[in-house]
Amino acid sequence: AKHPLQNRWALWYLKTEKDKDWEDCLKMLALFDTVEDFWALQNHIQSAGELPRGSDYYMFKEGIRPMWEDVNNVQGGRWIIKKRISKTIHVKKRVIVTKGEPPETRKKNLDHLWLELLLAIVGEQFEDYGEFICGAALNVRGKGDKVSLWTRDATKDDVNLRIGQIMKEKLSIPDSDTLIYAVNKDSSIRTSSVVKPRISIPAKEVG
Numbered sequence: 001a002k003h004p005l006q007n008r009w010a011l012w013y014l015k016t017e018k019d020k021d022w023e024d025c026l027k028m029l030a031l032f033d034t035v036e037d038f039w040a041l042q043n044h045i046q047s048a049g050e051l052p053r054g055s056d057y058y059m060f061k062e063g064i065r066p067m068w069e070d071v072n073n074v075q076g077g078r079w080i081i082k083k084r085i086s087k088t089i090h091v092k093k094r095v096i097v098t099k100g101e102p103p104e105t106r107k108k109n110l111d112h113l114w115l116e117l118l119l120a121i122v123g124e125q126f127e128d129y130g131e132f133i134c135g136a137a138l139n140v141r142g143k144g145d146k147v148s149l150w151t152r153d154a155t156k157d158d159v160n161l162r163i164g165q166i167m168k169e170k171l172s173i174p175d176s177d178t179l180i181y182a183v184n185k186d187s188s189i190r191t192s193s194v195v196k197p198r199i200s201i202p203a204k205e206v207g
Ligand code: M7G
Pocket: 022, 023, 066, 067, 068, 069, 139, 141, 193
């Protein structure tokens, strides 16, 4: 017999196309609710690091569409892990390497991060807070990839902070990386790509 998961999950894929609405580019690939079907799916699809730029994966609980507008996300927010790629630049005959990870290890690190996050959500690793988890998102971008964990209620700072700490631990994110929690409402009405985080890890000093 297969090993059941506590929830049924949907995997979505998005590749943005010109002259098409964002929502119309979103496609559900599969639904699963057992450990075996999770692995069969993972083994069958392109890994995170293999996806072309401008594409996304979303893994959300069945019945939650992976967008701000869904009733389960409209009051929610997400923990965002931003991955910067280091660049080698030459300034006045000097070689300068910018902050970030080397391009050679990008794929391996992204695959690891995404898989560990999926395992944490489908394996219900968030103590008593599983009901607050909506899903996970992966954005493959030239300017830097993003992995995020979407939660249901952006006003519950204590809950979200604990969820963020567990995520940080499960994904072995170093203390030197800053995690920010962005409110979905703010992302949806933003006029620039910068959204002021509601909370962060490590906590930002006030004043
Ligand atoms: P992104 O793909 O989340 O991140 O948003 P990026 O800025 O790093 O590429 C890019 C654009 O996709 C947004 O400005 C929106 O036009 C669209 N978009 C993204 N999300 C998550 C949503 C969503 O939930 N709903 C709608 N309507 N548009 C979205």
